[in-house]
Amino acid sequence: MTQPSQPESSTYAVELNGCTKEFATPGGGSYFAVRDIDLKVEPGRFVSIVGPTGSGKSTILNMAAGLLNPSSGTVHSFGEPVLGVNRGASYMFQQDALLPWKSVIDNVSLGLTMAGVSKAEAYDESRRWLEKVGLKNFADRYPHQLSGGMRKRTAVAQAWIVNPDILLMDEPFSALDVQTRQIMENELLQLWQESNKAVVFITHDLDEAIALSDEVVILGAGPGSTVVGSYEIDIPRPRDLLDIRDDPKFVELHREIWGRLKVEVSKTYESAREEEESDAA
Amino acid sequence: MTVAPVSKKTQRFPLGKERSQAAVQRPRRKRGEASNFSIRMGQLALAVIVLGAWEMLGRIGVIDPFFFPLPSDILMTVWLWVSSGFVFPHLWITLQESILAFLTGAAAGLVLGFLLARVRFLERLLDPFLQMFNALPRVVLAPIFLLWFGLGIWSKVAFGFTLVFFIVFFNTLEGVKSVDRVLVDNARMLGASEKQLLRHVFIPSALTWIFSSLHISVGFAITGAVVGEYLGASAGVGYAIAQAQGVFDTKGVFAGMFILMFVVLIIDLLVNRLERHLLRWRPVRSS
Numbered sequence: 001m002t003q004p005s006q007p008e009s010s011t012y013a014v015e016l017n018g019c020t021k022e023f024a025t026p027g028g029g030s031y032f033a034v035r036d037i038d039l040k041v042e043p044g045r046f047v048s049i050v051g052p053t054g055s056g057k058s059t060i061l062n063m064a065a066g067l068l069n070p071s072s073g074t075v076h077s078f079g080e081p082v083l084g085v086n087r088g089a090s091y092m093f094q095q096d097a098l099l100p101w102k103s104v105i106d107n108v109s110l111g112l113t114m115a116g117v118s119k120a121e122a123y124d125e126s127r128r129w130l131e132k133v134g135l136k137n138f139a140d141r142y143p144h145q146l147s148g149g150m151r152k153r154t155a156v157a158q159a160w161i162v163n164p165d166i167l168l169m170d171e172p173f174s175a176l177d178v179q180t181r182q183i184m185e186n187e188l189l190q191l192w193q194e195s196n197k198a199v200v201f202i203t204h205d206l207d208e209a210i211a212l213s214d215e216v217v218i219l220g221a222g223p224g225s226t227v228v229g230s231y232e233i234d235i236p237r238p239r240d241l242l243d244i245r246d247d248p249k250f251v252e253l254h255r256e257i258w259g260r261l262k263v264e265v266s267k268t269y270e271s272a273r274e275e276e277e278s279d280a281a
Numbered sequence: 282m283t284v285a286p287v288s289k290k291t292q293r294f295p296l297g298k299e300r301s302q303a304a305v306q307r308p309r310r311k312r313g314e315a316s317n318f319s320i321r322m323g324q325l326a327l328a329v330i331v332l333g334a335w336e337m338l339g340r341i342g343v344i345d346p347f348f349f350p351l352p353s354d355i356l357m358t359v360w361l362w363v364s365s366g367f368v369f370p371h372l373w374i375t376l377q378e379s380i381l382a383f384l385t386g387a388a389a390g391l392v393l394g395f396l397l398a399r400v401r402f403l404e405r406l407l408d409p410f411l412q413m414f415n416a417l418p419r420v421v422l423a424p425i426f427l428l429w430f431g432l433g434i435w436s437k438v439a440f441g442f443t444l445v446f447f448i449v450f451f452n453t454l455e456g457v458k459s460v461d462r463v464l465v466d467n468a469r470m471l472g473a474s475e476k477q478l479l480r481h482v483f484i485p486s487a488l489t490w491i492f493s494s495l496h497i498s499v500g501f502a503i504t505g506a507v508v509g510e511y512l513g514a515s516a517g518v519g520y521a522i523a524q525a526q527g528v529f530d531t532k533g534v535f536a537g538m539f540i541l542m543f544v545v546l547i548i549d550l551l552v553n554r555l556e557r558h559l560l561r562w563r564p565v566r567s568s
Contacts, residue, residue, distance in 0.1 A: 067466055085469050097467035101485040101562040110481065111471040144564040162471065 012076065013088075013166050013198035014041040014064045019073035021059050032224035033059040037073070039217065039227065043165065044196040048209035050261060051219030052268035057202045058094075060219075061168050064200060065091050077166065089166040090159035094174060096151055098143040104154050105130065105139040111162035129157040133187070149180040156184075160191065167192075167199045174203070185212060186241045193238060206261060210235075210253055211244045218260055221267035229260045350532040358536035367521075368540060374517040376544075378434045378506035382441025383499060390446045391491070394453025395483065404454075415447045419505075423512045432515050441505025448498045449491060456490030457483050489563070492556045499552055503545055 016039040024030050034056035041047045051057050062068040063075055066086040075082040077089070090111075098107045108129055109122035117125075130136050133153040143151055152172060159167060173181045189212060192199060203209050209216045210233055218229040235249050244250050332352045338344050339351040346354070362368040397404040423440055430436035460483055468482050510519025518537055525533025 065470060067469070085472075087472070089470065091467065091470040093463050093467060095463045097463045099464060099468070099481065099485070101488075101560075102481075103562075110468070114468075114472050114474075114477050114481070142562045144562075158471070 011043065011078065012040050013043045013045075013078060014039065014200060015076040016040075016060070016063065016070075017074045017076070019060070019063055019070040019075060021056070021063065021068065022071040033222070034219075035224045035226045037063075037227060039064075039200075041166075041198045041200055043078075043198050045215065046192060046199045046201065046213045047215045047217060048201045048203060048213040049217045049219060050203060050206055050209045050257075051225060052221055052261075052265045053204065054222040054268065055219040055225040055264070056222055057204075057219060058170050061091075061170050061200060061202055064166075065089055065168050067091075086166070088164055089168050090162060090164040092155055092159050092167065092169040092172040094171040096143065096155075098151060098154055098158070100143050102142075103139065104135060104141050104143070104146070107143065107154055108157045108161055110158065115162070125161060126157070129161050130154075132191075133157045148176055149184065152176060152184060153187075156188065156191070165197060167197050169199065169201045171203055173208075174205075181208075182241060188212070189239065189241065206254065206258055207245065210250060210257065211239065211241050216257060218257065218264065221264045221271065225264075228264060229257070231257050347529075348531060350535055354532050355535045355539060358532045359539055362536055362540070368518070371516055371518050371521045372540065372544065374434060375503070375506050375510065375519065375541075378437040378509070378517065379441060379499075379502040381434070381438045382505050383445055383502035385438065386442040386445025386502065387449045387498065389442070390449025391453050394450045394487070395457055395479070398454050398457035398483075411447075411450070414443075415451075419443050420508065423509055426509070427513045432513060437506045437509035437514065437517070440509040441502045444501040444505045445498045448494050448501060452490040452494040453487050456487030459490075460486040488559060492560060495552055495556065496549060499548060500545065503541070503548075507541065 016037050019037040019039075020035050021033045022030050023033055037060055039047075039049075039060065049057050049060060059068060063070050064077075064082070064086065066075070066082045066084050066089075077086050099110070102110065105123060105126050109117075109119075109126040112122035112125060113119060127136070127139065130139055133156055135150060135153055135157070138146065138150065143154070146154065155172070173184050176184060185208065201209070201212060206216075213233050216231045216233060217227055218231070219225045220228040231253065233253060235244070235247060235253075335344075335349070336352050339346045339349060397407065419440065422443060423436075426436040426439045430439055464482055464486070465478065468478055473481060506517065507519035507522075510517035511523050514520040514523075518541055522534050522537035525531075525537065
């Protein structure tokens, strides 16, 4: 939990203070998705949020994005309160979020054209990005004509082309097969290292979180979960993701963090079982 | 051996709409499926068989040619109407009415559909009234429209409008409401304003729904025009059919029907082309 130097609060790329989110249930009641979340992400840092199923990981990300307003607490980005959509952030969704009626290049250039950049200029920039993510020859395809991995690459280009200061990623690679996923993670890390962007990365995969991040934040079991731990990952960069799982430091960190996460995961499992049993009774 | 494939073939061509759609989708040919050319030949053969049987039965007196005029006589009447130019002014009037009814009805349905889908309050306010008007059998409106708008084209346009409007409206409403939440969020995160959301997300997404209803609404625009003319008009194909019926000229009634069928078929083909162009991003359905 110790950070080498505490910057001024206005320089945090993402700062959640005491954020609680309450949802109304169809039955007329309400439940807390997350409670009292404090999260601080410095510019240029890669922070992963890991937690068991139903721990409100996406809720936190949506609050940072400005897609959800916290029921109480505040969200700041570079010192400014986040009201409405967070302009400095791009979001990579877990599901396919490409517009199916737009070709790959139109999808990638969307952020630029909507900001008023001329089409020719936006296309030039999009081609550069498509080359970067290895989709140079697929500019005119429609999303349904691409493989899952290619759609994710397109989504990466779409999110990065607007040059955001913050990248919010909600289990972006969870739908991919293991090999494609490792390749995508490697590419993401390379892109990120060339930039100075803050990344908030959500995953339920602790291996992925440790391998990619500077800091891993552990969420407790839901509902009404809160941050139960935060770990500095001081594995030196650049990292080679294909071999990192054998790194003694990785193994040690993994053991330590898993020890904490395991408790929450089994809590979630227990409460799910109890619910099932009470449903059955 | 020869019987089985024929019956199979006829099964593969259900009547009306589905046939033309199946032809347009042009699915990749599966094993054992006939080529386009042989399908066309089969269709032609089917038409010749049915019309031939009709003609024969009429000629040998099994069916009464007064009620079911011989196909050859109907074709002669069609030819007469076409070659003398008699039918064209009527057709032109009917087309004008249909086009106006379609354009106004579709425009109003689109605008109101988008509005109600985006403004929850309006939807809840207007819902019972819209349901009420939609439940009303539209034919009963024809007399009142005749009184309001006269015998000219506008009473038919108004009549067709009420038919087209509700189809487009409900499809637009459903189309906009069923837009994937993630697509909206993604566009908003990329900086879309409300107007840009409409243009890049909601309209294209609703288009699929609107197009699925387009064939029906185009058909209804023409139905509205013809039924309106039939009930009271001074020109139009419906009027020509009513006139023929008035003098027990069944050949004329059938001739009017055949001409209408042909025109609607052409319009449907054009709609299909437009649909294929505008929805070219969509994966080809495998079924």
